[in-house]
Amino acid sequence: MVEISIHGDQAVFEVLASHKVWAFKSKLQIPLSHISGARLEPNPPLGWFDAIKWMGTDLPHLFRAGTFFTHEGRVFFDVRHPEKTIIVDLKDEEYKHLVIEVEDPSHSVDILRAAIQNSG
Secondary structure: OEEEEEEOOEEEEEEOOOHHHHHOOOEEEEEHHHEEEEEEOOOOOOOOOOOEEEEEEEEOOOEEEEEEEEOOEEEEEEEOOHHHEEEEEEOOOOOOEEEEEOOOHHHHHHHHHHHHHHHO
16 A cells, blocks of 8 residues: 655655565655646556566556556556555656555545646
8 A cells, every 4th residue: 555645846655564565665756747647546457468567566456566567658556455546647757657555545636636736
């Protein structure tokens, strides 16, 4: 699971607990100007052929954490409970998207959208 916080003009995505080990990352810090959107995604791509693992952990249809390649490019995943998943769309970053599980998906999307709007 990932916890999101806003610090000035940066969004901080902190990978929590044992997910740090599975994802090979503990934190991502992204300028708000590099976030082009955020949306709910209760059916994230977790299947066998949805992504190729670069560095991380993958149990198809169950758990995906780390850096993966999709048809859109490099994507960071941290998903165990798909119904709590959001996608953060990025530009001018290492990743095209963050596909992450959060405690409260609707609230997380609202926080990100408000921060993006207020930063511009």
